[in-house]
Amino acid sequence: MNSLSGYNSSFSSFDSLLPNLSSLLSSGLLLGSSSAASQSSASSSATDPIQIELSTLGQLMSILGTFQSSLQQIYAPSIQFGGGTASSSNPAVASVSTSTGAQNASYLLNVSQLAQAHSATTSFSLSDSGTTVVGSGSLTITTGSYAYTSSTSATSFTANDTPVTISISNGTLSSIASSINGANAGVVANVVQNSSGAYQLQISQASTGASNNFKISVSDNDGNNTDQSGLSRLAFDQTLAVGSGQNLTQTQAALNASYTVNGASGSNASNFGIQLGSGVSANLLATGSSNITVNVDFGQLNTNAQSLASAFNTAQGSINSLLGNQVLPSNDPIAAMLPRMLNQQVQNSYSNGSSLLTMLSQVGLSYQRPAQYGLGGTLSLNVNSLQAAYNSDSSGAANLLYTAAQSLNALANSYTSQGSGSLVNETRALQTQQRNRQLVIHTPQTPNTFPFNLQNLLSYPSGNSMLSAQQISGLAMYALVYSIGAPYTLNALLVGQGLGLSSSGFSATA
Structure with a gap:
């Protein structure tokens, strides 16, 4: 039974004070308007x-990127010094x-001794290199340095690398050489033919220099590792006696290169990359003397100066x-x-070692001011200057250009x-x-009114309208107040709006 306990008829006055729920639900006053969405769309089109x-x-960043690429080419080491000219009066002695x-x-380079690699050859020779068997067992090769008491005798050996052991089975001169070379043991083996036409095995250190020696220990299958029979004939240890462990014959001692540069003595384990002075190196080819002359190439210097001016002016x-048409100082000071920063940079004074050339204007690169303050100026090159x-100072002129290019690149990089x-x-x-503005523009506004009817509310969230917490609270309060004054009317309205309530399923009790 539908009943309201303690119902006071005076509450029926709410009927006259509150608007009719049915008319509100069916009116446009409770509808989430679509006008806000259309307004947002219109504003976003601006x-x-x-x-x-x-x-x-x-x-701007693209312009600076191109500018930096040009600058980096000017001071790249391959270009910066690749155009220099260096000559040797005796190229047979040194390049x-x-x-x-x-x-x-x-x-003035004077070479008294070339660097040499330690080398030794078998004391025996064979009529062939690929048929006659030398022996079987294993060779252990160690690279390092001897403490010599004479050119062929030493008190000790200090290893530089881990010993490498090579197995030999019925080895001939050729097969032994191939096994040694395939083991990467730090030595090189070759079969050589002597003046009588017989064959010998020669073993050499892979590197030159007085401290780059080697020794060979043998484990001979014949049971004797140091005698002059079988594989032990390849034993080579200069701390042992000749013929009893030092069975190869040393043919070349390990030596450093010895030379003088403008009278100053020098020594090097290699014949290559000998430093004569700053940025100048020589490869030693023979003993003797040679005059080395180095000059900065004017053609490369002129090219670099032209490139610097062109890159600056283009940028x-x-x-x-771009800035004259798009960005005003008032809205983008950066x-x-x-x-203006680029203008200032090309007029700066640069540190240039002991050279008196410290400004681009001193090497013919003059700055011209722009017609209007705030714009970029230009550089012009006077080739005679x-x-x-x-x-007067070719290296100072070249270094000034490189330093200026590097400084301009650093500015652009900032x-x-x-x-x-x-x-x-x-x-x-x-x-x-921009992203924050787009979120504001495209976020749907929560409507300030209720849906057309309660059925639309029941379909939420699949419906097109959204309710705010304030709206839900207002609707609940409306229903509560209305139910006190007219419960049966409310029941009928709710059933009529599709809430699924039966006419006998609603009861309000105070």
């Missing part, structure tokens, strides 16, 4: 100033090359065109400062580097701002 600035910053740091200079022209600087570049950071901040 031109986005952030996107315009992002495009400008992207173009010469230049690298980073080369200066105009002359060197500044592109920046002027970008607007760029051309560059030639004069080269004639704008473009990931993580710390000012343009990169500005771009990220604008992208974040």
Whole structure:
């Protein structure tokens, strides 16, 4: 039975004070309007100033990227010093090359001794290299250095590397040489033919130098590891007696190269890469003397100067065109400062060692101011001035260009580097701002009114309207107050709006 305990008829006055629920549910007052969505769409179609600035910053970074690539070519070591000229008066004695740091200079090189590799040959010879068996067992080869008491006798041997053991089975001279060379033991084996036409095995250290020696220990299948029979004939240890463990015959001692450069003595384990001076090295080919002359090449210097001016002018022209049309100093001071910073950089004084050439204007690169303050200027090259600087201090002129290119690259990098570049950071901040604006524009607004009817509410969240907490609370309060004054009417309205309540299933009791 539908009943309301303690019902007071005076509450029926709510019928006259509150609007009819049915009329509200069926009116447009409780409908989530779609007008807000259409307004958001209209506003998003407007031109986005952030996107315009992002495009400008992207173009600026592209300009600077091209500028940096050109600068890096100017001071790359392969270009910076690759154009230098170096000559040897006696190329049979030494060849010469230049690298980073080369200066105009002359060197008198006198080679008294070339570096040599330790080498020894079998004391016996065979009529063939591939048929006659030398022996079987194993060879243990160790590289290191001897403490010599004479050219062929030593008190001790100090290993430099781990010994390598090689198994030999019925080895001939050729097969033994192949086994040694395949073991990467730090030595090289060759079968050589002597003056009588017989064959011998020669073993040499892979590296030259007085400290690069080797020894060979033998485990001979005939039971004697140091005699002059079988595989033990290949034993070579200069701490042992000749013929009893020192069975190979030393044919070349391990030696360092000995030489003088402008009278100063030098020694090296190798004949290659001998440093004569800053950025100048020689390969020793024979004993004797040679005059080495090094000059910076003017042609390369002129090319580098032209490249620096061209790269600067191209970058500044592109920046002027872009910033003059798109970004004003008032709304982007970071970008607007760029051309002025570049202008200042090419007018700076640079540290250049002991050279008196410290400014680009001294090597013929003159700066021209722009027609309007705040824009980028230009560089022009006077080749005659560059030639004069080269004639007085060619290495100083070259180094000034390299230093200026590196400094300009560092300045550009302060704008473009990931993580710390000012343009990169500005771009990220604008992208974040743009994303936040897009979230605001495209996030559906919560309607301030209720759905058309309760059936739409029941279909939530598949319905098209959303209810805020305030709306739900208001609807609940409306129903509560209305039920006190007119419970039976409310019951009928709810059933009529599709809540699934039967006409006998509702009871309100106070």
